[in-house]
């Protein structure tokens with residue numbers, strides 16, 4: 076059995092960032108539990124062709140670890156994974172990481188005032204658990220009728236089969252979200268036939284990726300301030316999107332015009348596709364996808380865009396809403412992740428053995444996307460309502476890490492063994508979030524994965540990101556019940 080002060084689950088941006096900050100603060104008694112074979116989280120698991128980040132790299136990286144070597148303004152997955160692997164080494168985190176270790180359960184032990192974590196490699200107990208599992212970690216493959224009977228190959232975008240040779244194959248690709256719009260253009264030139272099943276048309280926007288020149292890189296190396304200025308400029312530019320998404324959704328109509336022009340330009344003489352690819356909801360209601368390759372790819376002769384739901388799968392192919400069976404060798408699922416059905420909710424049990432599932436009932440909520448009543452000393456990173464449609468999740472992660480660090484300091488200063496958020500604080504916070512969500516573009520009537528089982532947007536942060544950072548800069552001790560070691564009376568905040 077291992078006993079640590081802090082157990083961190085996951086080694087993506089969240090877990091690694093948390094570990095680095097703990098180490099910098101001299102809090103050296105921690106462990107990172109990682110089910111994968113190496114660090115990277117999302118950027119370890121998602122290796123599909125064309126995988127890249129649609130947030131500029133200068134912003135999609137830690138503020139404390141700028142990378143002057145980014146090769147492109149929007150880096151590809153291998154570069155981002157390399158960045159995270161290098162950080163784990165450079166900051167001396169590797170000795171704390173247990174790879175190949177799957178967390179099977181985490182239960183609060185009332186007597187010991189500690190978390191008891193069962194993993195595939197044995198038991199770990201910890202005073203504090205930080206959940207850095209990421210909201211997009213559990214691939215979602217829809218339960219389509221007949222799928223089990225399919226005799227060909229199947230794979231999910233987040234679990235790519237690199238040993239499968241697509242050359243000359245007949246392919247069905249299901250889904251047209253952020254992942255599919257990246258791998259479809261990469262697969263199209265290789266395959267004999269590609270049937271793209273599109274249930275809902277996405278809004279696609281021009282992509283401004285470009286190579287970062289050697290001169291620029293040399294300048295960033297020599298004058299780090301230049302890179303920081305670039306980052307600040309990207310941040311400010313992206314933040315302007317909040318005006319359209321949250322404050323004045325009506326202006327999104329103008330954004331739609333640009334997207335429609337991009338659509339016509341990209342489709343060229345395939346004007347027959349315009350009706351099929353024109354979304355029927357306000358731009359921004361679902362994530363806007365940047366790509367200069369999507370429309371040209373689906374306009375190619377070997378691609379068929381099949382609209383509507385997938386009817387069923389047969390042993391030899393896929394039947395679309397039109398009732399036609401397309402015979403294929405392989406089905407690729409670009410069907411996204413379990414986002415609001417948070418996988419961790421099934422295996423975390425708080426006070427009295429009550430599970431996250433039992434209190435959320437399919438509608439996750441927390442204070443500051445981090446803490447939940449009945450779950451003392453548990454801090455989720457990128458929990459409910461921390462998502463963004465426009466900017467860098469790394470910015471949100473760093474805001475939450477500062478919050479956890481501040482919480483640990485506040486607990487120490489007050490001699491508290493546990494901190495548990497008060498239910499009324501969570502209620503007030505979420506009522507405010509819901510009011511803010513009311514007038515946003517995400518509530519203009521589209522079915523998106525932002526919405527949970529009850530129709531509540533449990534995914535996105537409905538305000539400026541700097542407002543989130545300001546809010547989390549200091550641990551709001553009054554929102555918590557603190558308990559001293561081995562005692563049941565609360566320490567007054």
Ligand code: NAP
Nearest residue numbers: 127128129217250251252253254255274275362409410411
């Ligand atoms: P996604 O955005 O959730 O898209 C899933 C797609 O699958 C949608 O087109 C959805 O259609 C379709 N789908 C789901 N179930 C289906 C079914 N039963 N039948 C037919 N179609 C079905 O998933 P994703 O593309 O993997 O992206 C997930 C998130 O990952 C993104 O939103 C983004 O946050 C992140 N991501 C980011 C990047 C990046 O560059 N930063 C790249 C990739 C992914 P409907 O629209 O009709 O539901």
